[in-house]
Amino acid sequence: MSTDLTGLFTTSDRDAFFAGLAKAGPVVQGRYVDGTPIWLVTGYEDCLAVLTDSRFSSDLARQGKLDVAAAAGLPEDVLPYLMRTLGAYDPPDHTRLRGLVSREFTARRVHALRPRIQEITDELVDALAGREEADLIEALAYPLPIRVICELLGVPQADQDTWRAWSAALQAADLDGIAAGARGLVAYMGGLIEAKRAEPGDDLLSALVHARDRLSDEELTSVAISILMAGHETTVSLISSGALILLTDPARADLLRGDAGAMAVAVEEMLRVSGPAEISPMRFTLEDVEIGGVAIPEGEVVQIVNAAANRDPRRFADPDQLMLDRSDNAHLGFGHGIHYCLGAALARAEAEIALHTLLVRLPKLRLAVPAEEIIWRPGLVRALTALPVRIAPGSP
Incomplete structure (x- = not known):
């Protein structure tokens, strides 16, 4: 069985691919998409151990094996802005930045957005x-998160299509397109930060620009871009894969249609079995470490495989069964520990509202x-290429 992550670009069955990784062992040696030797962690408890152990770094600069620029396809001049996200810092820098952002990106702000x-x-x-x-992705799953995250951050509506084009370029296969999209996005965000500095608004970026404990311009640009990117791509996938689950099981859809509260529980199960973040950001060993009985030397690249951990039979009963009323559901769809997804509450709110509205309306x-015939897009993030639907007469 293969432990080479390039399989994510060729497999026709992502679930089977991750099941194969899990069968290879909870901690095994494998390869990243560029051929770099890495350690794959697929066991649930083993993933938790890595995510909570300070001997594993998230800082790309503290490792020498992975060529980050080559792996990401990004030009050197924009690499710091697009790779130095909140998830790529260690304490104490992470503690400082996370504290500043979370002080403004609050549960109250998200609740007010509902x-x-x-x-x-x-x-x-x-x-x-x-x-x-219609294609449900183009009609709903894509535009909803973009509009929400842009309004939250303070991106003018007139600029949202341009920003979307740059964002799409970052997902392209050609390096020239990736470079152009990256440079356009970085330049735009720098200009928007200056605009917020001169005329602040009632938005998250203005709050970050004028925070009492200031972020540097590079930190501001990086954080703002990471919020924009994380705030829409993964949510697009969550909404569309959740809709596919409901459209292929009308009985489950009927049960949820009359109970808006039950949708919150259902979304957690969708995250467990079909969540977009199938792998976590890289970790790097700062010293020799033993995980799951396996010794990993200092300076190694470690990849947590959320998709496999979320189906670990030692943690979840009947892990391959979709149970939309599953109550014990401590999945890793949003990570765990100090790097737990900052936008988790927002993604949940958008998915719950979008899916319940579809069922009712x-x-x-x-x-x-x-x-x-529904196809998953090849790559490191679980996403559908399209979701064609038919809206029957009399609906709504």
Whole structure:
């Protein structure tokens, strides 16, 4: 069985691929997509051990094996802005930055956004209801998170399409496109920060720019870009994969349609079995470490495999079964420990609202093609290429 992560770009069955990694052992040697030797951690308890052990670093600069620029396809001039995200810092720098951002990116701010998330969702579903067929990703799953995160951060609506084009370029296969998208995004964010410095608004970026404990311009740019990127790509995948789950099981959809509260529990199970973050950001050993009975030397690259850990039978009963009412569900879909996803509450809110609104407003929504024709996009993030649906007459 293969322990080479390049398989994520060729496999037609992502679940089977991760199951194969798990069978190889909870801690095994493998290879990253560029061929770099790495250690793969797939056992649930072993992943928790890595995520909470300070002997594992998240700082790319503290390792010498992985060529970050080559692996990411990013030009050197923008690499610090796009690779020095919150997830790539260790304490004490991480503690300082995380504290500054979390002080402004609060649960209260996210809760206050829920009515606006519902408004945007209703607007998009209104447009969807007037069509016979549509790609649910383009019609709802993609535009909703973009509009929400842009409004939260303070990106003007007139700029959102341009920003989306740069963001899409970063996902492209050609290096020239990646470089152009990266440089455009970094330059734009630098200009937006200056605009917020001159005329602050009631948005997250303004709050960060004018925080009492200031971030440097490089830190501001990096944090703002990481919030923008993380705030939409993974949520697009969560909404679309969640919709696919419901569209392929009308009985489950019927149970959730009349109970908005149950959707919150269902979303957690969607994150466990089909979450977008199938692997975590890299970790690097600062000294010799033993995990799961396996000795890992100092200076090694370690890759946590969330998708395998989330189906570990030693932690989850019937792990391959989708149970949308599963109560004991401490999945790793948003990570764990000091690098737990800062935008988890926002992603949950968007998925819950979008999926419940679809069930209620479009009860006759159906897949436009057989489920087996739905294709997962090759790559390191679990995402559908498209989700064609048919909106039946009389719906809503």
